[in-house]
Amino acid sequence: MTELASAPGERASDSNGAAITPINHWIDGSPVPGTSGRTAKVFNPATGRQSGAVDLASVEEVDAAVQSAKTAFASWRGVSIAKRAELMFNIRELVHDRKEDIARILVAEHGKVLSDAMGEVTRGLEVIEFACGIPTLLKGEFSEQASTGVDVYSIRQPVGVVAGITPFNFPAMVPMWMWAPAIACGNTFVLKPSEKDPSASIFTAELLKEAGLPDGVFNVVHGDKVAVDALLEHPDVSALSFVGSTPIARYIYETGTKHGKRVQALGGAKNHMIVLPDADIDMAADAAVSAAYGSAGERCMAVSVVVAVGDAADPLVAAIQQRLPKITVGDGLDPTSEMGPLVTREHRDKVAGYLDSGAAQGAKIVADGRESAPAGDGFFLGVSLLDDITTEMDAYRDEIFGPVLGVMRVGTYDEALKLINDNPYGNGTAIFTRDGGVARQFQFDVEAGMVGINVPIPVPVAYYSFGGWNQSLFGDSHIYGPEGIHFYTRGKVVTSRWPDPATSSVDLGFPQTR
Ligand code: NAD
Numbered sequence: 391m392t393e394l395a396s397a398p399g400e401r402a403s404d405s406n407g408a409a410i411t412p413i414n415h416w417i418d419g420s421p422v423p424g425t426s427g428r429t430a431k432v433f434n435p436a437t438g439r440q441s442g443a444v445d446l447a448s449v450e451e452v453d454a455a456v457q458s459a460k461t462a463f464a465s466w467r468g469v470s471i472a473k474r475a476e477l478m479f480n481i482r483e484l485v486h487d488r489k490e491d492i493a494r495i496l497v498a499e500h501g502k503v504l505s506d507a508m509g510e511v512t513r514g515l516e517v518i519e520f521a522c523g524i525p526t527l528l529k530g531e532f533s534e535q536a537s538t539g540v541d542v543y544s545i546r547q548p549v550g551v552v553a554g555i556t557p558f559n560f561p562a563m564v565p566m567w568m569w570a571p572a573i574a575c576g577n578t579f580v581l582k583p584s585e586k587d588p589s590a591s592i593f594t595a596e597l598l599k600e601a602g603l604p605d606g607v608f609n610v611v612h613g614d615k616v617a618v619d620a621l622l623e624h625p626d627v628s629a630l631s632f633v634g635s636t637p638i639a640r641y642i643y644e645t646g647t648k649h650g651k652r653v654q655a656l657g658g659a660k661n662h663m664i665v666l667p668d669a670d671i672d673m674a675a676d677a678a679v680s681a682a683y684g685s686a687g688e689r690c691m692a693v694s695v696v697v698a699v700g701d702a703a704d705p706l707v708a709a710i711q712q713r714l715p716k717i718t719v720g721d722g723l724d725p726t727s728e729m730g731p732l733v734t735r736e737h738r739d740k741v742a743g744y745l746d747s748g749a750a751q752g753a754k755i756v757a758d759g760r761e762s763a764p765a766g767d768g769f770f771l772g773v774s775l776l777d778d779i780t781t782e783m784d785a786y787r788d789e790i791f792g793p794v795l796g797v798m799r800v801g802t803y804d805e806a807l808k809l810i811n812d813n814p815y816g817n818g819t820a821i822f823t824r825d826g827g828v829a830r831q832f833q834f835d836v837e838a839g840m841v842g843i844n845v846p847i848p849v850p851v852a853y854y855s856f857g858g859w860n861q862s863l864f865g866d867s868h869i870y871g872p873e874g875i876h877f878y879t880r881g882k883v884v885t886s887r888w889p890d891p892a893t894s895s896v897d898l899g900f901p902q903t904r
Contacts, residue, residue, distance in 0.1 A: 413444040413588050415451060415612055416595040418458040419605025426451060430585045430614070435501030435731040436721040438767030442499070444588045447613035452580075452620035455609040459551040459578035460626045462606030467548050467576040469604075471525045478522045478574050480601040485515055485566075488597060492562050492590060497722035499587035500561055501730040501769065502685045504722055514566030516852035517870045521574035527875045528575065537902075540887045546879035548576035549652060550628035553621040555642065557634040558584035558733050559688045559791075565591060567856070568631045571874040573607060577629075580609045582621060586733055588612050622646050629878065631869065632656065633690075635789070636815070636861050643864035654877055655864040656690075656857060658789040659817030663693045663846060664806045664832070667701045669822035673844065674702075675709035677822065681846035682795035683717060683773045686729050687741075690862075691818045691840070691847045695779070695786065695796045697806045703799045707756065707777055710795070714757045714773050720764055731769040732792055738769040741792030748776045748785040748796070759793055781809070789815070803828060811837045816859030820846050839863065 413432065414421045424445025432442035447455075485492070493507035502510070521527075528546055536542040554568035561583060569579045583591040591610045598608045611617050621627055622645045629652040632642040639657035646653035663681065665674045681693035698706050720727035732738040742760055749755050753776040762772030771793055779786050779796035786796060800806050810819055820842035821832045829843045839858040842848035850856050850871065857868025867877040 408439065408441075410440055411442040411589075413442045413592065413612065415445055415447060415455065416592055416608075416610040417451075417455045418609070419599055421592065422451075422454075424448075424451065424612070426616075432499055432586065432588065433734065433769075434498055435733055435769045436723075438735065438769060442589065444585050444612045446585065447582075447611040447617040447620070449616065449620040452611050452613070452617050452624065455580045455611045456551055456621075456624050456626050458606040459580050459609055462604060463548075463550055463578045466578055466604060466607050469576070471528060474574055474576065475522060475524050477602055478518065478524065478570070481570075481598060481603070482515065482518045482522055484597045484601050485511070485518060488593075489515070492593060494723070495590045495593055496561055496587070497730070499589055500558065501733060502688075502722055503727045503730050504725070506685050506730075507722070510560055510563045513849065514560075514563035514570075517563075517566050518570045520852040520871065521570040524574040527872075528879070536885070537904075539890055540885060542883065542885050544881055544883045546575075546875075546881055549878060549880055550577060551580065551626055552577045552878060553580045553582065553624075553627050553630045555582045555618055555621065555630070555632045555634065556584060558586040559685070559690070561587040561590040562594065564633045565594065567633075567870045567874070569594075569608060571870060572631075572878045573603070575875060575878040577878055578607045578609075580611060580621065580627070582611055582613055582617050585612055585614060618642070619645070622651070623649055625649075627651060629653070630655075631877070633869070634658075639864050640861075652877065653865050654857075654867045654869060656869060657862050657864065658791075658815060659690045659692075659858060659862050660695065660786075660789050660813055660815045661691060661693050661818045661820075662695045662697050662806075662810045662813070663820040663842075664697045664699060664803070664810075664822065665702045665706050666699050666803060666821070666823040666825065666828065668824045669702060669844075670824065671702065671705050671709050674822040675706060675713060677820070677844075677846035678706075678710055678795065679713045679717070681820075683729055683793045684847075686732050686771070687793040687795075688733065688791055689847070691849050692791075693795065693820065693846055694790060695798055697798050697800055697809060699800055699803055699806050703797070707775075707797055710775060710797075711756055714775065715762075717773050719762070719770060719772050721768070729773065729793065732771060733769070735769050737792070738771050741790055741794060742771055744785045744788070744790050744792075744794050745774055745776070748779065748783055748794075751780075751783040751785075753777065753779045753783060753785060753796070803832075807832065807835055811835070814861045817862035818842065818848055818858070820844075820848065839868065
């Protein structure tokens with residue numbers, strides 16, 4: 391958790407006199423300053439300076455947000471589908487128009503470069519656009535004359551108050567994965583964003599209000615474990631979506647389901663990219679570099695391990711190595727930067743530690759990001775490449791979540807496949823080959839939720855669903871797309887008959903349709 395800062399309401403300044411912005415909750419359509427007496431520091435990762443102090447909610451503040459959502463649910467669920475769709479279109483227009491403003495907020499608190507931040511908002515926007523189709527998505531089924539004079543039909547209704555708990559690495563997109571379908575389905579929402587980069591959620595709340603969303607339908611409470619536990623235990627929260635690291639995802643799933651909630655909890659990842667000897671090596675190297683170092687490796691779909699099969703290894707490592715010096719690392723607002731800093735100093739130092747442990751455990755450091763990192767107080771680490779990693783090394787076993795790519799050399803496709811299927815995670819994976827038969831076999835065999843064939847970061851488009859297997863997902867439902875609509879609704883089946891004296895009689899037998 392982020393270290394505690396000054397008391398709430400106190401408009402502090404840093405050692406250079408720069409203002410530190412208080413970041414409040416958003417409850418019932420308005421910003422609400424925290425009253426818990428606890429705040430956390432928010433940094434600009436490119437400068438290393440504190441820029442904000444975010445309120446950390448108490449149990450009472452979480453309850454206020456849930457009560458607002460509960461009250462709003464009573465009327466929101468009755469708003470016509472046509473009106474809800476119209477609102478989603480309004481939201482879509484506003485988010486589209488303010489895309490760059492959102493992206494700049496992401497750069498300021500997360501550190502990713504502006505072009506990447508724009509990409510994040512665009513991918514989130516796709517989920518909002520999908521949710522604009524809610525009239526079609528909520529269509530039920532109808533069976534006329536299931537029995538004589540009897541019709542049967544199914545409808546899907548919203549579940550109630552839904553909570554979303556989100557990670558630092560996509561502060562706009564991952565919440566959009568949740569609130570857009572949840573609200574379109576007729577639920578009301580309480581978002582608990584990452585306390586490391588919380589401002590995008592408040593900007594989103596303002597946009598939703600401007601779009602015409604009624605107060606209380608979307609609320610934001612900032613916080614740490616206190617706020618999360620309050621949501622997990624709250625009797626008026628019906629369903630909970632979580633995206634974050636695996637240990638917390640497991641905890642969320644176990645605690646939320648124990649309290650009777652519907653839970654989808656997406657966890658961490660260790661994504662492997664297999665490169666076969668027949669692959670286009672330049673294409674594979676471009677893909678590995680893009681997927682390993684984009685967003686400084688802080689993506690759950692980042693490629694973390696390249697598995698080079700047979701003769702692919704030497705030319706592939708050489709091709710990757712050749713590309714690394716050209717990557718410009720710097721402030722995300724500098725248009726020449728391709729990779730920004732890491733989110734916090736602690737995380738940067740942890741990621742850098744894998745270079746030491748990798749070398750000590752026998753890996754070869756081909757590129758050392760500590761040497762190429764820009765000078766200054768920003769949380770920078772340059773691109774790093776470890777060759778000859780093995781399954782025993784920390785750099786292989788842990789999700790590094792930084793710009794460190796490992797190369798593992800294996801002899802055969804079967805060894806590469808086994809490596810992936812033995813790994814505890816199962817989020818994304820990719821194979822690079824010209825052999826369609828092998829690629830098709832890989833798609834059949836591999837134990838991962840999202841597969842790329844000559845595609846490095848196979849994040850599904852909005853009309854499919856996103857989710858991993860094994861310890862990358864706890865719960866049954868993937869997120870957004872059709873599974874998202876299913877998760878945020880519950881089914882009801884109606885059997886109906888209209889009075890017809892000709893068919894009415896007393897019959898104590900079990901109803902039959904024939
Ligand atoms: P995290 O698990 O530390 O935090 C996620 C959320 O949980 C935050 O809102 C945080 O405040 C809260 N949290 C943290 N510790 C908690 C605790 N002890 N009890 C209750 N709540 C707690 O994750 P992060 O560092 O913000 O994000 C990076 C992780 O998220 C990586 O592991 C990454 O793979 C994962 N991630 C997964 C996906 C996916 O779709 N599978 C997508 C994005 C990120």
